Amino acid sequence: MSIGPLELFGTDEPPPERRRLAAGLLSAVLEDGNLRDIRFAGIEIVRAINYLARDESWGTFKPTLSNLRVTQGETSFAVDYDGLCGEPGVGFSYTMRIRGDASGTLTMEAVGVALADFPTNRTGFVILHATEAAGARISLLHSDGAREEAVFPLRISADQPAFDIKAITHEAAPGLTCTVEMEGDAFEMEDQRNWADASFKTYVRPLSKPRPYVIAKGSSDRQRITVSVEGKAPAQGTAASGSANLSFGAPVARMPDIALFFDESGLGSLPPDGAPQILIARLDPGDPDSVAGLSRIAAFARDSRASIAVELVLGARNPDAEAAEALRSIKSAGLSPAALLVSPRREFTSRPSNALPDGEGPIDELVAALRRAGFARPIGAGTPSYFTEFNRNPPGTAGDFVFFSIAATVHAADDISVAETLSVYPTLVESARALCPGKPVWLGPCTIGVRHNPYGSATQPNPSNRRVPSATIDPRQSALFAAAYAVAAAAQVASSGVETLILAAPSGPFGIFNADGSSRPIKAVVTELASASGLEGHALHTGIPGVYGIAYGSGRNRKALVANLSPEPVSLTFPAGLTSASLLQPEAAWSAAAQQGDRLDLPPYRTALLPA
Numbered sequence: 001m002s003i004g005p006l007e008l009f010g011t012d013e014p015p016p017e018r019r020r021l022a023a024g025l026l027s028a029v030l031e032d033g034n035l036r037d038i039r040f041a042g043i044e045i046v047r048a049i050n051y052l053a054r055d056e057s058w059g060t061f062k063p064t065l066s067n068l069r070v071t072q073g074e075t076s077f078a079v080d081y082d083g084l085c086g087e088p089g090v091g092f093s094y095t096m097r098i099r100g101d102a103s104g105t106l107t108m109e110a111v112g113v114a115l116a117d118f119p120t121n122r123t124g125f126v127i128l129h130a131t132e133a134a135g136a137r138i139s140l141l142h143s144d145g146a147r148e149e150a151v152f153p154l155r156i157s158a159d160q161p162a163f164d165i166k167a168i169t170h171e172a173a174p175g176l177t178c179t180v181e182m183e184g185d186a187f188e189m190e191d192q193r194n195w196a197d198a199s200f201k202t203y204v205r206p207l208s209k210p211r212p213y214v215i216a217k218g219s220s221d222r223q224r225i226t227v228s229v230e231g232k233a234p235a236q237g238t239a240a241s242g243s244a245n246l247s248f249g250a251p252v253a254r255m256p257d258i259a260l261f262f263d264e265s266g267l268g269s270l271p272p273d274g275a276p277q278i279l280i281a282r283l284d285p286g287d288p289d290s291v292a293g294l295s296r297i298a299a300f301a302r303d304s305r306a307s308i309a310v311e312l313v314l315g316a317r318n319p320d321a322e323a324a325e326a327l328r329s330i331k332s333a334g335l336s337p338a339a340l341l342v343s344p345r346r347e348f349t350s351r352p353s354n355a356l357p358d359g360e361g362p363i364d365e366l367v368a369a370l371r372r373a374g375f376a377r378p379i380g381a382g383t384p385s386y387f388t389e390f391n392r393n394p395p396g397t398a399g400d401f402v403f404f405s406i407a408a409t410v411h412a413a414d415d416i417s418v419a420e421t422l423s424v425y426p427t428l429v430e431s432a433r434a435l436c437p438g439k440p441v442w443l444g445p446c447t448i449g450v451r452h453n454p455y456g457s458a459t460q461p462n463p464s465n466r467r468v469p470s471a472t473i474d475p476r477q478s479a480l481f482a483a484a485y486a487v488a489a490a491a492q493v494a495s496s497g498v499e500t501l502i503l504a505a506p507s508g509p510f511g512i513f514n515a516d517g518s519s520r521p522i523k524a525v526v527t528e529l530a531s532a533s534g535l536e537g538h539a540l541h542t543g544i545p546g547v548y549g550i551a552y553g554s555g556r557n558r559k560a561l562v563a564n565l566s567p568e569p570v571s572l573t574f575p576a577g578l579t580s581a582s583l584l585q586p587e588a589a590w591s592a593a594a595q596q597g598d599r600l601d602l603p604p605y606r607t608a609l610l611p612a
Contacts, residue, residue, distance in 0.1 A: 003480070007586040008605050010475030013466045015415055015567075019070065021077040024102025025233055031414075033065050033081055033096060040104050041233035045178040047128040047199050049225055051110050053085040053092055054122040056212040057456025060411070060469050061085035061092075075102040085123070090116040092123060092215065104229035111222045114215040121211045124204035124223050127180055127187075131198045131424060133170060141167035143186060152200055156431040157191040158353050158391040165189060165202055176231040184223030193427055194388035195410040198420035242544070243571040246562070246578075248551055249539030253497035255552050256490075258530040259309070261445050262297055263508040276530045278500060279306045280341065282384075284313040285325045294333040307338040311384065312370075316344035316360040319369035327373050339378040341403055341442065342366050343395075347383040350454040353392040364396035380442055385454045386410065387428050394435045401499060402432060403442040407450040408485070409474060413467040415605075418448060418476075418485070419546060419565040425492035433496075444502025446489050447510050448482060449474035473509045481605045483521035483584055487563035488548035490529055494537045501529070519588035521607075528561065528609065544570055547602070553612075560610040564602045574598045578610040 005012050019030045025042075028035040036048035053061045068081040079098035085091050094112030108125070135154040141147055142164045152170070153161050162168075165187040169179040182202070189202045204223060205213075215221065259278035281297040284290040294310075301308045310330055314322045330337060344366065346357055356362065363381045370379055381399030383389045390404040406428065408418045432441055445451060449472050453459045462471040476482050486503050493501065504522055505511045512523035532552040540549030546566030553559055560578060564570055574581070581600045582590035584607040593600055593608055602608055 003586070003603070003606075006479070008480050009415070009467075010477065010479035010481070011465050011467070013464075013475075021070075021072065021079070021100060023073075023076045023100040024104075026100050026102065026104050026106060026229075028100065028106065030070070030079060030098075033063065033068075033083060035098065035106075035108065036416075038106065038227065040172070040176065040178070040229050043173045043176060043234060044130055045172040045176075045229060046180060046227055047130045049108055049128070049227075050126050051083070051094070051096065051108070051124065051223075052122070052126065053118075053120055056119055056121060057453060057458065057460075058121055058470065059456070059460045062468075076100060086115075086118070088115075092118045092120070104227075106227040107224065109222070109224040111220065113220045114217050116217045118215040118217075119212045120215060121213075122203060122205055123215065123221070124184060125182070125225050126201050126203040127168075127182070127225065128192070128197075128199035128201055129168075129170070131193055131200065131427070133200065134427075136170055138162075139169040140165055141169075141181075153191055155434060156193045156387070156391060156427060158194070158388075160188050160190050160207070161200075162189040162202075163206065168202060172229070173234045176229060176234060179228050179230070181226040181228075182223075183225075184221070192411065193424045193431075194391055195386050196406050196408060196421040196424045196428065197411050197417070198423050242568055243573075244543040244547070245573040246549060246560075246575045247541045248575050249541055252495040252537045252539050255494070255529070255532045255535045255537045256498045256501040257533050258526060259442070259444065259500050259502040260306075260512070260526070261311075261502055261505050261510075262293075263451075263505045263510055275304060276306050276526060277533055278309050278338070279304060280309045280311055280502065281335075282311040282313065283326065283329060284345070285322065285329050286315065286345075291329050291333075294329060294335065298333045298335045301335070308335055309339040309341060310335065310337045311341040311343070312366075313343060313345050313348075313384075314366055316346065316363070316366055319361060319365045320372065323366065323369035323373040323375075327370070327375060337377070339380060339401075340370060340375060341380040341382065342370065342399070343381070343383050347385055347389055348452060348454060350385070350389060351393065355393065362396055364398035367396075367398035382442075384452070387432065389454060390432065391435065397436070399439065401440040401442055402436045403444075404428075404432065405444060405451065406446045406489075408448045409467075409469050409471065410450060411469060413469045413471070413474070415467070415476075415481070415567065419488075422485070422488045422492050422548065422565065425489060426496060429493055429496040429498060440499040441496070442500040442502065443493060443498045444500075445505075445510065446486075446501065446503055448476050448485060449509055451510070477504075477510060477522070478514060478520050480521045480584065480586060480607070483525045484563035484565055484605050484607045486522050486525045486529070487550070487561045487607050488565050490561070491540070491548040491550040491563070494550050495539060503529075521584055521586060521588050524584055524588040524590065525561070525607065528559075532559070540575075542572070547572075556612050558612045561607065562602065562610065563607045564604055567604050569601055569603050572600045572602055574600065574610060577612055580611065582609045582611075583607075584609070
């Protein structure tokens, strides 16, 4: 069967064109007018520099580029173009000038003008440093000329780790320092790992200033970023190979239970074999539609072998009355949930650290009220939003377990950025455990699209079925990409001992089934992972960036899942005891993979199952 963009990504939108620019030892990738993978002597010095505009709900405009001119010389490169965010005549227009030379100096300068009054939460440059720099020392130059010595945070920082930044210097490799200078408005830094982005972001315009703000019609704005290096260039290492020997690691932890969450878009159906262990239904007693929907979910759940858990959304103003009302609604729906996941309604909107709205109580009071009302099974405390909200306002100590969600497209939706979020999963779980010691973690939903938007009135529309940041509908959910992403997520949290992993919904935008009842590729992965629940997990080392694996079981019952989340094919040699492989197909079936002895060629964004 021929596999094309629709089968891989669920859309015929081509990935952005990527062009490698080079000036001596300095190199960068030009993509959609921005730069990423900025390197010197093969060492990543800056992950990306982007020029962007965000609307009042933090949606990112996709700029229209014109008059692109790229000049590549032996010791320098130059890029010039015009950009437009928004519609002609009423948007924000800018010209971009990019220069790089063999000395290791790189500049990006943008001069913009508002064609009409332009409301925005942020317009300008953002600089991304890789999360691998966590714990490294940095030297900050402030606008008043003062210097401050600091570090990129090791544990995920709930709030901005640095303010009023004019320049950042860090050691990119032993003996090689990189400085990024910023001109324009004041810059500050945030830890983007809160949203599963694999970067520390330094952005223009402090969050302490009012937003949205308006760039008045005719107003111009000039910003400039300069990157420079000092020191001796380290010896260039060998480029990563596209082949590796798979090898088993030590036992890591019990394989987690697998859960599906019900979304508002329908119930769908469940696979008859290997069904998930847990189904999670949301109940907001203050929403009549939510209460009515719970009865439909109860009827659906009775036909499943899975346990039911209820995600309770409560006001936190009168805990005892709210708990009693919630348990009455659950009982009247005919449900006897195995667990409750409790969060205050305020969790759907972002708020500052350690902030409790007037008249509301902490989540511990809700847990205690549910206990007093007679619920004796496990109660989890957490947030339906991202780790950001969990980190800023941790859920207390009364819950039996904690939970939070992950979405891969909050800030960027290209395939590479989405795949990079996987590198942050272990740190997210570690940080949650540090905030709530001894508490089991229910992780998820872990999705590509976003379920809701804590930072605006709605998620972003996606009528053209493209890769759109902060959109609920993401085309990759229906394609092979989402299946590979789910395998990689399971592999990344295997060693952390996550108790329950929430990966998808039965149907709808996050579903394992299409609207016509046909299976999506992720259904096969959910089924396989559910069948592995409770088995001994083993790390499966691949040695190739972007390739993830997890093994489970023992002896003749051992299996492994391997996913290639990179844009290049890889060649893998089986570990001892695994002698064959099946490749996941678009119709969610496993078929025998083409092998050469004990080697498997795994195409980009594909998943393989290796039985003993």
